Amino acid sequence: MHHALEIDEIVQCICGQIAQAGPSEFRLGVRTEQYPNRCGDLFHLAQTCRTFLDPALDSLWSFQGTLLHLLRTMLPDLWYIMEISSDEHSDASSDDGSWTEDDTWEISFRRTPRASDWDWFTFYAHRLRITRFVIINKHSDVRSETSFVYDILATKFPHGTIFPRLGALDWSFKDPQLFHHIHLFLSPKIKRLHIQSDHIAHFTILETLSSQLPGLKNVTVGGVHPDSYASPFVCALDGLETLVIWNLDLTAFDHLSRLPRLRYLWVMSNTPRRLPPRPKDVPCFPALRVFECESIEATPNLLGQTGGSLVEFYLSSRGWATCPTKQILQELYTALASSCTHSLLGKITVEQAWDAHPIMTTQLDLYVVSGDDLKRLFCFRNIVHVWLAHCIAVDLDDAVALEMARAWPRIEVLALPCDNTHRMAPRMTLEGVYAFAQHCPVLRRLSVLFDATAVPKFKLASGETTRRRGSQDTLARFEVAYSPIGTKKMECRRVATFLRSIFPALHCVEPTKPDSTTGAHALAMHGKAWMKVAAELA
Template sequence: MHRSLRIPEIVSLIFYETLNGAEQVLNSLNPDSAQALAGLARTCKVFQEPALDLLWKSQNTVKHILQCMPGDIWEISDDADSEEVRLTRPILPSDWERPLTYARRVRYFKYNPSYSYPDSAAFYEMLRMCLPRGPLFPNIKSLLWETSDAALLPHFRAFIGPRLTSLTVSTLQSAAHLSLLPALATECPLLHEVTILTSEGLPGRCEAVSFFVKQLTHLESLEVPCLDAAALDHVAKRPALDYLHLDDQTPFPPVFEPASDVEVPSCCEITKLTLTVTDARAATEVLIRLDASPISDLEIRFPRTTSATALQAIYNGVAAHCNHASLTYLSIALPPTSTPDTAVADSEQIALYAVPGTHLSPLFTLTTLTSVSLAGPVGLDLDDAAATDIARAWPRITSLDLAGSAFPHIPPRTTLRALLAFARFCPRLWRLCLPIDARSVPKWRSANTDAEARPTQRRLKSLHLGESPVGTPLDVAAYLSSIFPKLEWISAGKGDPRYVRAQNSAERRQWKAVEAALPVLRKVRAEERYWTRRECQAEDSN
């Protein structure tokens, strides 16, 4: 045997690569990989330890540990609904020797009731009573405890250990569950990836979560419902923190110091920030405290009741407190919903909630943006001039979504002329979502008001138009194909087709006809270029 194979790290690397990624973090091995590792462990002593480490590294059930104990300890009764595990005799210390030799190899454990076995609260209570001192997996590094069963939730503490660095727990549903958090920071001082999910409206959750977070000093990734001002200041000073997700952030109570007096931390390194806020003020308050952070990805989700004026305040906050040199991805929209809203905005809602193009002007200072998604409760109220301002402001844009809304869109005021600006000023744009009134196709002499030649942009491939009226499909297709020769996909309408009005269904069919004409027009142009080239060559030869 080659001397290099006596080095466990090299053997582990060979096993990992040979099995094509046998180490599936937080997932069990596939049967073929598990069988191969078991065979390697029995081949020779040099292979045994590295193979067993990989075999046990990721687990999603305690069943394998139980199977290492003497066969006369457990009794499994099968019934129609579940399998119940019962003790047939007391567990002695010697019964734990063999299973614990394997349990110490476990680094990742994922509990999910869909494939974890056994999954009853009574079993885990019994297991905690029978365990020797300490956690079941003393060297565990990552734990995912995904269940909404309130009776099971407290038992995840049997799996946490002092070397735990990644923790995901869902869903905390009571004050008793929240009371588990303070002890976690003490028992797991090395935590750097934390995800804590709670029920909505749970009293005291912000205080409990904030107290927990303030004890963590090695944070790199954090996802929690909300934080108070002190906890957010603590988070902003974590030099290793890269990702922050606040799922239900509320405005700070007025007892805290004014935002303008907050000292900006000097070591804030968050690059990805995701906020779901209950009030527009909360978004600005968070951004102020993270002012020094080089955020590149920013996502803000606001409630349906947010007015256009409140959204403008969010835009102002983003422009004032985000790093203009680093921000490339921006999304300010409603939270995703599973059920389409079929309500139609009335005139009062449009006046209060529709976002005019002038409100977007603060964002035009963010010239490094490459992907933008903006929406309002009833949509954006843009015209051709606003579309031109947007195209001029973001020349690096590659994906632009201005079509999102929970309501069927208000009638669009942008026309096919607006697309000329995107063709002229956005050479990298490949995806555009923008409602357009395409009932009238401009003539080229009237469309080109300046002396420049007709713009042609060869990157755009996808065009989503929301609820947009359309005229003669072939005329529209010819216009689009002339300025976007590489355009391939056109979609219209929004939401589940079952909820789409008959008129919109007809518009969808019209737009599909436009899409169907695009490849034909591309073929015609290619043939024209071919024959023109042939004719020129023939003339030159003569």
């Protein structure tokens, strides 16, 4: 044996690389057709010699998504596994032990275990370390253990917590009778905790968890609740680095603003509009880098307290009662420009579900965002990702497009998608599209509405090539929505020639798909024309 294999770190690295070679399903213990032998590789490596035994078994058992494999290390007369399918039930306890990601089943015990029955179970359970143990019972077709299994573990397992080295726990049970069994899986080494439940009573358990999990850094608390039941739990955590939560009260939000290492915060519902006043020398969210929220009314005020060090900002429309007007978005963009450090902010995302908030035709002017409104964001010179999905569209013209392209030279993704329910006649033309080829050399995805019915004609200087004139080599995907275009073959060919000359790497052009809305026929004709353009570029 090579002397390098006598170094534990090298052996652990080898085993870790084998474990990471497969997809996430393998790391959860699922055998797939594409990666059928990954688990077998570690199994055979563990049998090679004592040098590889423990590291290989640690890697093999690190990622588990069920108790099935651990229960199968016990005597077969202890348990049975009932395989469930849509039309039949079959006893799978005599199978070869393998299963795929499409299998569904239930586990239960045949008899009460004795103390000696837990030896191999404990031997392997100790190997789950900083991993995710996923326990899900959301739907009838998902693998699950019966409540009796957890009752047995709670009363008969001799060593307290099942996984003493567990570093991450995903607990997503919907069954209220099983939720209290979360204590079986708690380990003082847990740093990442994900809890999902819609039962209000479950959140009383959270208050007791903070003392049992002193090392928590990453927390996700999911579930729809009218009040901030998780706020007392959050207030007891001082080492948080990331937090995803449904809603918070003012006390919890104020506590988070004082944490020195909190870098990611996603509040999925109600958010306090303003924090209590504090001394100027006390920083507010000193380490926050990513802020996601779903309350557009509260966001402008909060950005004044959270935005100083932000690198990424996300605003989702999920749960919005009404579509935000142009005035509300103007306030949002003004708050971003005045609160965030211009050299730091790199991503801005505003998502809007168009079909959730119908708008009257007579009210369109209240919702159409103009190019001048977006000029508030041109101060972010280092921005790389802008995704602004407004209720209708952004009304750009060629002059604003040129200013935008010059303001964001490092932009990689620029998406200004539009709703086809109220189709707006675009003022930007292919001249505006050309501006992005001139001034955005790393742009790789573009989604914008423009008028392609007229193709610009550029006069080449003596010896000048189209490529030298202003093309870029990274744009591969262009989402053109319902951009007007001539439907004749020659007109489509001219547009394709123009786009190829300024975007030589472009190979994917995506128009809006026709639906049942008014004018669907015209939309379908535009779509067919753009498909001709795509065929020319292929």
